[in-house]
Amino acid sequence: AQTVTQSQPEMSVQEAETVTLSCTYDTSENNYYLFWYKQPPSRQMILVIRQEAYKQQNATENRFSVNFQKAAKSFSLKISDSQLGDTAMYFCAFGTSGSRLTFGEGTQLTVNP
Amino acid sequence: ETGVTQTPRHLVMGMTNKKSLKCEQHLGHNAMYWYKQSAKKPLELMFVYNFKEQTENNSVPSRFSPECPNSSHLFLHLHTLQPEDSALYLCASSQDLGGVNNEQFFGPGTRLTVL
Numbered sequence: 001a002q003t004v005t006q007s008q009p010e011m012s013v014q015e016a017e018t019v020t021l022s023c024t025y026d027t028s029e030n031n032y033y034l035f036w037y038k039q040p041p042s043r044q045m046i047l048v049i050r051q052e053a054y055k056q057q058n059a060t061e062n063r064f065s066v067n068f069q070k071a072a073k074s075f076s077l078k079i080s081d082s083q084l085g086d087t088a089m090y091f092c093a094f095g096t097s098g099s100r101l102t103f104g105e106g107t108q109l110t111v112n113p
Numbered sequence: 114e115t116g117v118t119q120t121p122r123h124l125v126m127g128m129t130n131k132k133s134l135k136c137e138q139h140l141g142h143n144a145m146y147w148y149k150q151s152a153k154k155p156l157e158l159m160f161v162y163n164f165k166e167q168t169e170n171n172s173v174p175s176r177f178s179p180e181c182p183n184s185s186h187l188f189l190h191l192h193t194l195q196p197e198d199s200a201l202y203l204c205a206s207s208q209d210l211g212g213v214n215n216e217q218f219f220g221p222g223t224r225l226t227v228l
Contacts, residue, residue: 044222091156096211100169101207103158
């Protein structure tokens, strides 16, 4: 069974600074997909960024980027120029071609003014 | 309506009540999910449906009864709940159960309070 671990239950960052959220996973699969989801306070969970394991290039979406280290089974999310609206719970998720997503326990990120 | 919708958004019920949560997805997806999200706890997957058939039940108590009449609708029937069942109940859908299309789209959730 696949497992996803987010070792940082809570993090905080000052506005305009950069923060990195950690995620590790365990799998014997070679082809899989990784996702970061964001759940703002009292708002809907939305996808932030996704990475296909076969792609060596790290995915980026504006201020959000990932550091995907396949050999280390690590998938961290970097948020640059943090904004107050980035305050949310962030979930890392893992999926393969034959199964639904497995989510990590989440990291509560607070951006301070 | 677009995406995944859930009704009601808030529900308060007594332990002897019977109520239902409704989820509808307007994305043409084939898989649907129920999650429970309690304060300070991880997401708990409850049920998975694929093409209307239940493929996963993660040891959920029988006081929670899911129903999936078609690929667009998912219900969670509630009866004789306990106060510890108070939580945010999230519905999600995905194009397929796995593969490149297994990105899940979430609804806004139903905030349930059991008195």
